[in-house]
Amino acid sequence: MRATLIGACAILLWSSLALLTTFTGQVPPLQLTGMTFSLVALLTLGTWIARRENPLKYLRQPPAVWALGIFGLFGYHALYFVALKLSPPLEASLINYLWPLLIVAFSALLPGERLRWFHSIAVLLGLAGTIVLFLGKDIAFDPAHLPGFLAAFACAITWSIYSVLSRRLPDVPSGSIGGFCAAAALLAWIGHGLWETTLWPGSTTEWLAVLALGLGPAGGAFFFWDIGMKRGDIRALGALAYATPLLSTLLLILFGRGAFTWQVATACLLIVGGAVLGTGDLRKKG
Known part of the structure; x- marks a missing residue:
């Protein structure tokens, strides 16, 4: 339960990504990624020094672990930027948000994990809510943007694979994320x-x-997500992840960068309903 709540903190932080990015001015996306990931790496190094810990404890990992970390953190962001460059951002974002659904689907392949009917319904409700959230925003899947759409789908695949495979590495400390961020930077x-x-x-x-991004959605959130994926309820977190686009939209509205519409209200009902259904096991345990 505790690990799942920690993982949910990552979802809350990711909801601020769009809002904070609007305050970063004209900083190019790869430069912004380099800045935020460098900040995470430096802060992690400072934490190790303050605790008098040997960095090799976190950095001495098998090549396969490093490959997964870099694949997940840098691969996802690189593909997302490609998707935004080759296709309209709304369509790219909508395709990208298949990753919560894929996490729940892939989790059924993990040893000891059982996919219940309500987990499937929960993520479908979340996906439906996300689709409704994007309605009325002049979305058109033009075949001319197919390369960008494929890149967005690759984003979803990349993050879901990274998240689910993290479950298979319970002995890799979450502090190793700092090293992965350094390589990604x-x-x-x-x-x-x-x-x-x-x-x-x-x-x-x-x-x-930029500082807030590094501390939160583009940095610190990765540590929370790692804990949730390794020790929490991966299916519940998959259902809860659909709150990210909704909370992001609500934050933009709160700061005057969006309007409250019937789509937002309907998305609230669908996504919250899916989250309640998807966390049924947690409430029973509590």
Whole structure:
């Protein structure tokens, strides 16, 4: 129960990603990824030093573990940026949000995990709520944007595989995420140098937004999610993950960057209903 709640904290943090990103000005996406991931790596290193821990305790992991960490953290973000570049952002985001559904589906392949009927219904309700949330926003799946759509689907596949396979590595400490972020930051800076023009934040607000991203949705959330995936109820977290686009939209509305519509209200009912259904096992245990 405790690990599932910790994993749910990642979902809350991810809901602030869109809002915080709007405050980062014109900073290019790969540069922003490099900045936030570098911040996470430095903060993790500082934590190790403050606790007088040997960094090798976290960094000395098998090549397969490093490959999975880099595949999940950098691979997901790189594919997402490709999707946004090659297709409209609304369509790309909608396809990307298949990952909670895929996590629940893939979890059935894990030893000792059993997929119940209400878990399936829960994620379908969440998916339906997310689709409703995007209605009325001039969405059109133009075949000309197929490469971007495929990249968005690859995003969903990448994050769901990374999340589910993390369950198979219970002995890998969550602190190792700091090392994975360092490697992902290096790749992001290389990509930035090759394909982007450097634009630094132009105000205190923009710098604070970058800091908040590194501490929260684009950094700290990965540690919470790792704990939830390894020790929590993976199916319940998959159902709860559909709260991310809804909470993100509500935050944008709260800060005057969106409007409350019937789509938002309907999405609230569907996603909250799915979350309640998907966490049935947790309530019984509680």
